[in-house]
Amino acid sequence: MAQADDWAPDAQSDRLAPSDRLASEALIVDVVGFEGPLDLLLSLSRTQKVDLRKISVLQLAEQYLGFVDRASALRIELAADYLVMAAWLAYLKSRLLLPPEPGEAGPSAEDLAAHLAYQLERLQAMREAAARLMARDQKGRDFFPRGLPEAVDHRRIVSYEASLLDLMRAYARIRTRDEFRPYAFDRHNVYTMEQALERMRGLLGYMGAWADLTSFLPEGWGVSAARRKSATAANFAAVLEMAKRGQVELKQGEVFAPLLVRRRGEA
């Protein structure tokens, strides 16, 4: 192949003529433009201009190896998968050229070559299929659904929506949180608002005159600072909620003064 010959490595790659430089730049662009070795092979195979089933894998291997040589001569970093493919093609090439070893097991070189040709043909076929798919009439572009869906009945049924993607992301979010941050949620020293609300509701009946909110700390939560803080905050949130519901009244004489609470309707 002429092309393969052009790409043969030559010693003077350090001093490139302008035309060579252009060529090398084109090569860089090309390498970037390919989606991996199979894509590159498919492009190279087009120069043979034959049915992909009748393609010469030997010729293709040579073209590919030439390409890789050329790239390395131009000091283009090729991704590992390009080099893996090069090694495999070199192996295949040698197997195709040499007579099979007597008693050799495994698939013949022809089988391997045929499979590569099949892979290329299949990739090409899927590309064409993709193009045909996208060329179809598409909803919202070529044909349209009802623009004014009717909702006659005003009875509202609430339906909660969640997609599988939401579900998986939620799970992923929880799991990765654990992965990256050792799970150390200290529930022992956390008093939740729900707990506080539950307890304060029970105490509602006993609330008479104005009483300091801090006097409602649950037993055992006033000793350590962390526990006291958590319980106070929870109690505070709980009485705010109860005040919102009209169950208790709150007052505070001045900033930072004790917060007083009593049952609503208490004289």
Next chain:
Amino acid sequence: MTGAPEPIERSLFEAPPMGEQERMVEAVLFASAEPVTLAELVRRLPEGCDPAEALVHLRRRYEGRGVNLVKVGDAYAFRTAGDLGHLMRREAVESRKLSRAAIETLAIVAYHQPVTRAEIEEIRGVAVSRGTVDQLMELDWIRLGRRRMTPGRPVTFVVTEAFLDHFGLESARDLPGIKELRAAGLLDSRPLPMPGSSPSEGQDEDDDSPTTGQSELFED
């Protein structure tokens, strides 16, 4: 559809035959999100068309059908025939996004079923409110499973057939694992901040309106 024979001597930029114009008006009215005025039809149909006449034909065509062509102000639209309104009941569905607490709880049940409430809390790191579980049970996405044969014999939760149906799964085992999620690019490998510690996390919570957030915490 084939009206009078067409006069052949007219210009190249001939308006399409009336049958074709009727099709066009039909399609435009169908796809439009609002009633369409005659002026708008004139603008949208090819030069030389007579949408007023096409409307007359179209109106007649839909007479007595399940859908009628009606005039709304000075615009036109298709509407369900008045006597069939009772069939339209299911259209009035209001969809809401599930709260973050609910979707996380649901995810844990799906991935870990059968799972007890304590285990859900262990995994989420926060208490699970009764409202969340109730909501998921009401949606018929989770149900009670067998009791766990451990001290206290806690109840477990499992997902339902309705759940599989809604999420298009054949079985809960078809859910991808964490490795697969990451491999498929569904999962950012960057660690996520803890709730409340970053603004981006704050946005996540925004889909819960403050009222639903509250009532979930303070359910009776």
Next chain:
Amino acid sequence: MTGAPEPIERSLFEAPPMGEQERMVEAVLFASAEPVTLAELVRRLPEGCDPAEALVHLRRRYEGRGVNLVKVGDAYAFRTAGDLGHLMRREAVESRKLSRAAIETLAIVAYHQPVTRAEIEEIRGVAVSRGTVDQLMELDWIRLGRRRMTPGRPVTFVVTEAFLDHFGLESARDLPGIKELRAAGLLDSRPLPMPGSSPSEGQDEDDDSPTTGQSELFED
């Protein structure tokens, strides 16, 4: 409208005449932007109706009109005729441009479904990039299928009804050129001559037994 005189001695719960059933199906389908399944039509029409037959009549009635009755999977919908798209430009939604990788991945899922990620990579010869699957799932064009019953039990992907709806397909069997591709053996999961020796198989993904690939979906 008034067909044969109605026999009065028949039951109160008699199904309405076919012409009336056709009107009902017409109204329900017209009112919905999404395809409506046959099961849903049965649910919504009065007891004893035969929406399947009504659909046959209705489909014929709308043949060649500006709006057509189309089948999407197990569901039915009215859609404007494909040749009139140019009139609806105002309604057109600017769709996100899909990358070449996304388009090819979509095609591979559609033609090879159910297909594993490893198989998609094997066909394209490159890793499925992060976000590609994500994007296609977000569009609701692909979803998870059943896990493959091979070592590692990898998840599979299949296309959705929304995909069929978007591309105006009745079923995945109607994909352009699928018969020819199958006849040419290009949809087979052809076994490699020697496991592990093929270039694109580089990784340890050979856990999928290649034979299970096709048969599942295209059994008929």
